[in-house]
Amino acid sequence: MNNKTQVAIIGGGPAGLLLSHILDLHGIRNIVVERQSREYVLQRIRAGVLEHGTVQLLRQVGLGERMDREGLVHDGTLVTWGENASFMIDTTKYAGRPMMAYGQTAITEDLYAARDRAGGVVLDEASEVALHDVTGGQPYVTYVRGGVAGRIDCDFIAACDGFHGIGRQSIPASVLRCYEQVYPFGWLGVMSRTPPMKDLIYAHHERGMALASQRSPMLSRYYIQCDIDTDINEWPDDRFWEEFKARLPKALADTVVTGPTIEKSIAPLRSFVAEPMRHGRLFLAGDAAHIVPPTGAKGLNLAVSDVYYLSRAFDAHFNQKQDALLEDYSQTALRRVWSSERLSWHLTQLLHTFPNDTDFARKLRHNELLHLSRSEKALAALAEQYAGLPY
Known part of the structure; x- marks a missing residue:
């Protein structure tokens, strides 16, 4: 033909x-x-x-x-580390460009x-x-x-x-x-028919990053950083939810609506x-x-x-x-x-833990997170890039 x-x-x-x-x-x-x-x-x-x-x-x-009917408009992403530390990468405030989950x-x-x-x-x-x-x-x-x-x-x-x-x-x-840069970890992700959290959230934790994302008013996507050779069969729903919530500050963890997952996968980075x-x-x-x-x-x-x-x-x-x-x-x-x-690359370096991390590297990472939480100019520069440069 x-x-x-x-x-x-x-x-x-x-x-x-x-x-x-x-x-x-x-x-x-x-x-x-x-x-x-x-x-x-x-x-x-x-x-x-x-x-x-x-x-x-x-x-x-x-x-x-x-x-426009089903997507969720949001102003940016919340970044947390530790129990009481956080800042918002507010793309609407700093770049005039809201994001959408769809x-x-x-x-x-x-x-x-x-x-x-x-x-x-x-x-x-x-x-x-x-x-x-x-x-x-x-x-x-x-x-x-x-x-x-x-x-x-x-x-x-x-x-x-x-x-x-x-x-x-x-x-x-x-x-x-x-x-090419291959990272020494992956993301274990699940999808659930549950209402998503109010904000998109990146959580930096000593055991690895966690991410709460959105798809629709009754569809949520969650991730945790995992070892690259993780066996997905060793992560039933209950274990995933327990670990995910442990990586969030308690006030946020208490708002997570859990439920049976409809998809589970591991993605290399x-x-x-x-x-x-x-x-x-x-x-x-x-x-x-x-x-x-x-x-x-x-x-x-x-x-x-x-x-x-x-x-x-x-x-x-x-x-x-x-x-x-x-x-x-x-x-x-x-x-x-x-x-x-x-x-x-920058956000991956900032929010994840690495197998060869030294105390020095961890201190630098925490210092940068602290700087972003206190400097509007630094946060505005990050938000401009996160929002996506104009075509």
Whole structure:
């Protein structure tokens, strides 16, 4: 089966579907190729804290109705350490940009619904995907679906296929440069159908960080820092709740509404950036190009900003016959990527405990937390970055 389109999009997660949706609004033909089934994609439990820029973009492209109805707007995140010490990273006060809790699964559902309404082509359960002639004038994608080989001829390929996808692997090692920091711990996370805590909360504790997040008025997400080799079967619900509450000040712990968990998983933490994000007619976006530790809530938001820059560049190319934005895509996207990488790395260093921590390191960490609690200028600088830089 042969198809021809203007942009072939590899990966049917939020980045690929959002790019497909925006290109369609600009009259740019595209086909999405996804190796998993729709049901599998929708079962992924991922991020849920949206920057103001992400919220605005989703509204601008007609995807804000459900988000505005079900999402939880909040001014920032509360940071606690010790029994009585805390401060608020108030993005509304210091940056004029509130955040919103709205799960990635819900965003993906909204995107699939939008693509269905528009008659968008999403080829799921496609195996043996390969990219060809990405530096020539006629790139194409091959795949196998339902036992039948297929080919998509296109002008450009957008790889939105995640960290392990074929997109980045299609760039020669002589061209690609990767930067990586792997952290010596993970996050044990649970989802529960319980009302979330009033604030998003990061809690620094001698046994490790804890995080209370939100998804909807009756859906909560909680995490605790754990060893990288932790066996999830050793963490029944009762043990998780006991440990989570032990890492919070008692006044906050007493407000936690516990209940049976509906999902439980362990996520490793890493920082990763691949440069450049363009090779010939191949463009990387989202996790295909970069990974951030979830401490800064930047992963999904970075994918959205990549899509914004890339869709703008394709619009300029196809509809305005201008290629400057395509030429500058990698450099433009990477400026925001590295800013978010730095913030996520900084918060990870600040809020976690490390196996090789010395007393000196612990004292420095506590001193910085104290400084942030007492300096409005320091807190304002942190809030500006946490809110997400403008596109």
